[in-house]
Amino acid sequence: MNTRANKTALITGASSGIGQELAKLFAKDGYNLVLVARSTDKLNEIGGQFWDEYGVETVVITKDLSEENAAQDVYNQVKEKNIPVDILVNDAGVGLYGLFATETDWEREKSLIHLNVLTTTLMTKLFLKDMVERNEGKILNLASLVAITPMPLMAVYAATKAYIYNFTQSLINELKDTNVSVTALLPNATDTDFFNKAGASNTKVTENLDDPSLVAKDAYNALMKGAPKVVPGGLVNKAYEVMSYVAPQETMAGMMRKNMEPKKEPVTDEKGNKAALTWGIGLAAVVLAGAALALAYSNSSAYDKARYRYKAGKLKSGADDVYDDVKDTLINGLNSVKDAVSTAKEVVAKAKETFADVLA
Ligand SMILES: NC(=O)c1ccc[n+]([C@@H]2O[C@H](COP(=O)([O-])OP(=O)(O)OC[C@H]3O[C@@H](n4cnc5c(N)ncnc54)[C@H](OP(=O)(O)O)[C@@H]3O)[C@@H](O)[C@H]2O)c1
Structure with a gap:
């Protein structure tokens, strides 16, 4: 890979929403990309557009990140291809709507916890070790504004985001004497497919949603500055x-x-x-x-x-x-x-x- 920045960003969840908007910003800045999600066609299409518009290369890794060993598989594939990852964006995540005691399905919750928590944690561990060895690199972890509040009717989801936020803030302290930064992104409700997929499309919160391209822009700037956290949007x-x-x-x-x-x-x-x-x-x-x-x-x-x-x-x-x-x-x-x-x-x-x- 050889482009303007000659650097590579790996983005999970790049096939739609905030992840896709972030990928666009990296591509515009000349980053080569490794895009990870389940929708191969979508990722290939996005990669093709980036090549045409910005001349950057994209490697697509099709992976269900809620499966056992998913993070390790992604890491191994990147290593086999000899791609040094300069920036990691842990964006892939899902929610689930309903009363925990009587409505939500445990299998879906288990898979949500695996994706939002276990995969994000192991992806961070694997790529962070390499970054610390090189004394260079950046990570963006998708938390949420609900990381710092309870969220009845999406209880398990909010708890996973609280984990991500807390985890990220601890890492920031552990890394303070290095050139590696970790940033937590805390968006408010954003206009993506997230609420539809979570079964929450008819809720009041969906009446006022933030623009994912603006969320991505604030996130990108904060990540590049090495900020500990970013709450996108206004007052x-x-x-x-x-x-x-x-x-x-x-x-x-x-x-x-x-x-x-x-x-x-x-x-x-x-x-x-x-x-x-x-x-x-x-x-x-x-x-x-x-x-x-x-x-x-x-x-x-x-x-x-x-x-x-x-x-x-x-x-x-x-x-x-x-x-x-x-x-x-x-x-x-x-x-x-x-x-x-x-x-x-x-x-x-x-x-x-x-x-x-x-x-x-
Ligand atoms: N939208 C909001 O209101 C909001 C607010 C705060 C935080 N967030 C967080 O922002 C992140 C992105 O969400 P979004 O709003 O952009 O929603 P989205 O449009 O639904 O995007 C979710 C992304 O995650 C990927 N993904 C989902 N399940 C996956 C799996 N099992 N394996 C691999 N990839 C998977 C999806 O790709 P495939 O379906 O192709 O696999 C997609 O690219 C999530 O972590 C979410 O929790 C969202």
Whole structure:
């Protein structure tokens, strides 16, 4: 392989979604690629496009990464082909929707844990050893914003992402005296095939999804800088992150549960407006609560920090009340859409102002 960068990135889960968008960014920068997933045709097609558009070479490895020995097989194939992997992206992952006790299937959960946890861990171990020997290399691990919150109705999935996030942060410390970096990517809900495949396509969370190409762009920049973690997107996603650190876990679980419930049929004719509006108000309330807490939390003593955790619960109830009030007003058919929009704008503007100092 011989191109501009003369470097190679191996990406698992490159056949769609965030992985495919990341692969595109590497190809644009002249990286040769090793693409791994189950969909051979899709990977070949993507590799062909990269050759035509960017003149980079692609090796396709077809592999079901939820199978025993999958990571070792991929590593062996790369070694046999004598490809030094400069960058590893552990993107392949799946979710599963349903109540853990009564609805989800254990065989699917076992395979999910194997893919999201075991394969990611062994891929990291195998390629990281070579990177440390060369004292050079980068790894991007796909966690999620739900790595730092509970996620009822996708409990096992969120737990696997918590593992990945924690694992990555420990490795960062172990590697601090080397030139090897590991970055955790924590996207919010993103517009890929993920929720369909997980059986969660009809949930409220799918009403507001981030663009996978923008998620990939933020991730790529953070990876190249060797950042420990990246929460892609704007203020709202960062507000969720801060909320997750300071609010009690049961509060976060309640909030996530609401997000994961099935969509409700809109009551008014102004279908789109109403959905967008109630979502906007809900977010604004959360942003405001997160901003207030973050400010208080960052300026407080250890004793006060404990109190603020308690207050987070209260603020969250306040946020819920705002949300419910607005919803009720709309459902009652009052002519308040304009008022609600300007209220939401004011709340968001105020929150942004406060938040800018905390998260700058
Ligand atoms: N979308 C979100 O809201 C979101 C949010 C946070 C984090 N994430 C994480 O982002 C990563 C990518 O997800 P996505 O949103 O881009 O979803 P996606 O479009 O469904 O992509 C998933 C990728 O993983 C591959 N994959 C799935 N099962 C596999 C298996 N058994 N063996 C090999 N490859 C497998 C798929 O390829 P094949 O089907 O061809 O095998 C596909 O390329 C996942 O780790 C996910 O947990 C997603």
